[in-house]
Amino acid sequence: MNVMMLMEMASGAMGERVGVQCDDDCWTYEDLFQGAGRLAAQVRESGAEHVAILDESSPAVPLALFGAAWAGKPFVPLNYRLTGPELDALIERITPAVLVTDAARAKELEGRAGLDVINRDDFLGTARSDATLPAPDWSMEPEDIAILLFTSGTTGAPKAAVLRHKHMVSYILGSVEFMGASEEDAALVSVPPYHVAGMAAILSSVYAGRRIVQLARFAPDHWIEVAERTGVTNAFVVPTMLQRIVAEIDDKARKPPSALRSLAYGGGKMPLPVIDRAMQIFPPSVDFTNAYGLTETSSTIAVLGPDDHRVAAFNDDPDVKRRLGSAGKPLPGVEVEIRDENGKAVPLGESGEIWVRGEQVSGEYLGRGSLLVEGGWFPTNDGGSLDAEGYLFVSGRIDDVIVRGGENLSPGEIEDVLHEHAAVGDCAVVGIPDEEWGEGVAAAIVLKRQVEASELQDWVKQHLRSSRVPQLIEFWDELPYNETGKLLRRKVREALGSAS
Amino acid sequence: MELKAGSRLKSGVCDTQVMVIAAPVDDLDLTCGGAALVDVAGDAPGGAIDADHKNGTQIGKRYVNEDATLELLCTKPGEGSLALGGAPLTLKEAKALPSSD
Known part of the structure; x- marks a missing residue:
């Protein structure tokens, strides 16, 4: 298995469709497929063991992701807000590597041992050149590493979460219908590339055939303006972003983007008043989806869908209303159990630690091995409970x-x-x-x-x-x-x- | 033929290509268009599509045998249809999920 196969299918079936748009720079699936091939050849020639990107969202991100997959090297999106020693420590762990970055950083990092620094513009130039394409000879070994994501290190030195091709491909095949999007559909991606949601957004949009509109830096007014101008139909935001978008619309009497049909959120706990207010100010036709997941589970493992939102938001039954604060139900390929501190399942309705199992669950950090226990179960370190209808409530990190x-x-x-x-x-x-x-x-x-x-x-x-x-x-x-x-x-x- | 998850195969008689998602560890008689599937890098023998195996394959769809021990993803469509031991594989119905990314 290889995520590159998802791109090959998109390019084969809808090559002329625009796959990625950043400002006015548009890349069709065929452009992206061919670009990935040319960059794979460059990576192979360099002798690099990793392909890193230290940059905001741009077409270079999907190109590097798929180029790395074609070349058989892990893709490592680095946090561009890190500086000095923090960044040096991460770079040391991935050399020899190809690293794509902006012109200013490229200059700074030039000559670093084991690092082949490529200016983003040159990288995009290679992708669009007329260099010969290599044979589509990427490895289909499911165990190969697709992506390494460094955790934010809020509780210590960053760990590198390992996402193998089998995890990412399972996630996409289990949750996205191939070419399920229409030609007009567009997804606004405002999470940075080093967040698992940023990676998942690229892969699922490519497989669905939904144009990705990239927002390099989030600001609520900019988000609304870009969504309106580019005809965005779908978007994913973290709770603080939605909070700021809601405030922008409320305080400045702005109109929500007119083509928006689906707004998904996740990556943290959503305050109830924010989602409540959002459902009032966006038209009733907008579908809200709460996606709960972790880096170690290749993104989403449970969703609270649009119908659940509407039923819960406009219901007087407190048990039903309460579900608006839930993470919904597990994806079809994912099992969830709530267990006590001894790893024993607790009775329905009681709180404990959330454990998950499924083909998309990695639960592995580089150099530390797999944290999966017997039967493939992964303890998430998130606390939570399940209600009688199977809705999952997440209370927060167990450590907290x-x-x-x-x-x-x-x-x-x-x-x-x-x-x-x-x-x-x-x-x-x-x-x-x-x-x-x-x-x-x-x-x-x-x-x-x-x-x-x-x-x-x-x-x-x-x-x-x-x-x-x-x-x-x-x-x-x-x-x-x-x-x-x-x-x-x-x-x-x-x-x-x-x-x- | 013995299959491994991730393996890519193609039809010997039409354009169909598939990836193996899951497979039992058996010697399998897997066909498309009535002719054996071959490794994607191998030579396709060519020939006519068996009229009984001509219902076509659809890209992005998953095909399973009766007890769902075998699952294939169609990565390139073709005119032939997939079968295991002569029994046609069926479409695996996917549950529609809201877009979460």
């Missing part, structure tokens, strides 16, 4: 659970309640050291309007048990997020821990 006097408290549950208060714009709940209880509950809150801490404490008390009430509340101007919308809890914990 607050243990107060022997009781396990989920920060997500407390955050959900705080978000419902009209004065709360954003919030983060963490555990802080406490002499009496071992750990205590603390909250950093961004306010929309003035309110006393005691009112918020009362609010939590009214909705949850008193053990959940934050003993410390600080008001901040903003919360620390990384650029892909991941809340940096460690920073919140440190700040609130030292304030207590």
Whole structure:
């Protein structure tokens, strides 16, 4: 198996269709297929063991992904926000490598040992040249590595998640219909290439025959403007992006993109008021989908689909309404179990750790081997529960659970309640050291309007048990997020821990 | 012929190409258009398509045998149809999923 085969099918069946568009630069599937071949020849000649890209989204990203697959080398999209020593440490782990980057960085990295630095424009030039195509002789070995993704390292040195061709191909075949998109369909990709959602977006759009519109840098006004101008029908955003798009539409009386039909979100916990508001301001014809997944599972493993959204959003039954905050149901090829700390399945409805199994599940880090246990199950380190209808609720990372006097408290549950208060714009709940209880509950809150801490404490008390009430509340101007919308809890914990 | 997941095969008598998604570890009598499938890099013997095996293959569709131990993905369409031991493979119905990427 090889992801290159997906591109070959797209090129064979719809070669003239535009596959990728970045500003006005358009590449058909045939262009992309041939470009990948020419770049594969270049990679093979260089003797590189990896093909890395250190750049924003551009047509060079899919070309490098497929070119690497053709050449049989892992593709490594690096975080272009990293600098100096952080970046050097990652580069050291992948040399000898071909590295594609912008002109300024190419100059900086020139001459680095083991690194064949290629300017993005030259790379695109090679792809569009009339150089002879190599034979379509890519390896079909399912175990070959397709993509290495470095984790963001929010809890230590970055680990390289290993996604093999068999994982990515299984994910696509299991979740996307070949040529399922019409010629007018276009997907706006605003997540960076080094995020698993960025990789999944490329592969699924290519297989569906949906034009990818690349947004190099996310800003809410730009997102709306590009989506309108390029006729975007589908988009994926992380929760912070949707929050900002909703605010942009609300505050500046902007119109949602007129061709938009499907808006998927994932990559973090979506605050209920945000999705609620989004469903009000986007036309009812827009389909909302919540996608839950991890890097180690080749992206999405469960979805809350459009019908579930509509039913839950406009329902008075609290059990049904609550599903709007769920991750929906597992994909057909994925099994989910909730287990206790001893790895035993818990009764339905109870909380525990989310375990998954399926052909798209990798659960492997380079140099650390597979984390899959007996039977191919992967412990996600996410906490959650399943309801009677099979809906999956994700409460957050197990490591973030607050243990107060022997009781396990989920920060997500407390955050959900705080978000419902009209004065709360954003919030983060963490555990802080406490002499009496071992750990205590603390909250950093961004306010929309003035309110006393005691009112918020009362609010939590009214909705949850008193053990959940934050003993410390600080008001901040903003919360620390990384650029892909991941809340940096460690920073919140440190700040609130030292304030207590 | 023994098959391995990821192997690519082509029809000897039409344009059909397939990739093996799953296969039992048996010696399989796998045909397309009534003639044996061959390795994608090998020579196609050519010849006429058997009229009983002429229902065609569709790109992007998955084909399975009766107990679903064998699964093939059609990567290039053709006029012949796929069969195992003379029994036609059937289309695997895919569940429609909302676009999540």
